[in-house]
Amino acid sequence: MTRHICIVTAVHAPSAPFLQDAYKSLSAQELPDDWEWHWVIQEDGRTDAVAPHVPDDTRVTFRQGRPGGPGVARTIALAQAEGEYVKVLDADDQLAPGALARDVAALEGDRTIGWATSRVLDHLPDGSTVGFAEDPDHGPIERGAVLDHWTANDFRAPVHPATLFVRRDLLVALGGWMALPASEDTGLLLALNSVSRGWFSAEVGLLYRKWEGQVTGQAAHVDAAERRARMAVVEERARALASMRWHHPGLG
Incomplete structure (x- = not known):
């Protein structure tokens, strides 16, 4: 029986030209026998600017929404x-x-692991890459460890939420990504770590593109008042989940 991984991508018009590079990296992934990926590309809006950049592949689904x-x-x-x-x-x-194969191996190999992340390299406009000096050790991330690090380091998580690989039922149980104007992926990461163990791969799993039009580079993203509000609700949710001692029944 074929088993599936769903790749989820949000896109808006300025980032659409990069979809072909993302597709090339996805097409190059080698998976274990009987595994396949399905790529769902969801436009954040309804324009005519994204569809021309969507790969023509039966494994790719393109949708639009408000x-x-x-x-x-x-x-x-x-x-x-x-x-x-x-x-x-x-x-x-x-x-x-190898990123997808390592993700699958981590979660298939240990049913107490609910999600996985990996090392990131910033991909700079000149084509060079830059890594991070303070990545955690390769291996499991215990419950609560991400929140502890995040609160002690000016709201900076020890692992990158853009690398997230997660059990679908756990993701759905937590309601998906947080309803925030930014940091929605960090909020999900902290919520996941409040209810389950995770995994960090010290091998590079993602090239994180740095470019002029990226959302995290805009002034609104670092507005001090909004950032305080985002961080407050992210932390409160994570602590509430931890205090309730809820956990995925398959994760122990």
């Missing part, structure tokens, strides 16, 4: 998702060779 931000786009894309695992791939990023 704009609500990348978190809303990813969450509504789950309606098209097949399979037991979901992998995030932002439109302007690229998977590193």
Whole structure:
């Protein structure tokens, strides 16, 4: 029986030209026998600018919807998702060779692991890459460890939410991505770590593109008042989940 991984991508018009690079990186992934991927590309809005960049591949589904931000786009894309695992791939990023196979191995090999992340390299406009000096150790991430690090380091998570690979039922149980104007993926990451163990791969899993038009580079993203509000609700949700001691029944 074929098993499926759903790749979920939110896209808007400025990032659409990068979809072909994302597709090349996805097509190059090698998966174990009997595994396949299905790529759901969800436009955050309804324009004529994205469709011309969507790859012509039967494994790719393209949908549009009213704009609500990348978190809303990813969450509504789950309606098209097949399979037991979901992998995030932002439109302007690229998977590193072997990333999907390592994700599958981590979660298939340990049923107490609910989600996986991996090392990231910033992909700069000149084509060079830059890594991070403070990545965690390769291996499991215990419950609560992400929140502890995040609160002690000016709201910076120890692992990158753009690399997330997660059990679909766990993702749906938490309501998908948070309804925030930004940091919606960090909010999901902290919520996941409040209810389940995770995994970090020290091998590079993602090339994170840095470019002038990216949403996280805009002034609104670092507005101090909004950032405080985002961080407050992200933390409150994570602590509430931890205090309720809820956990996925398959994760122990």
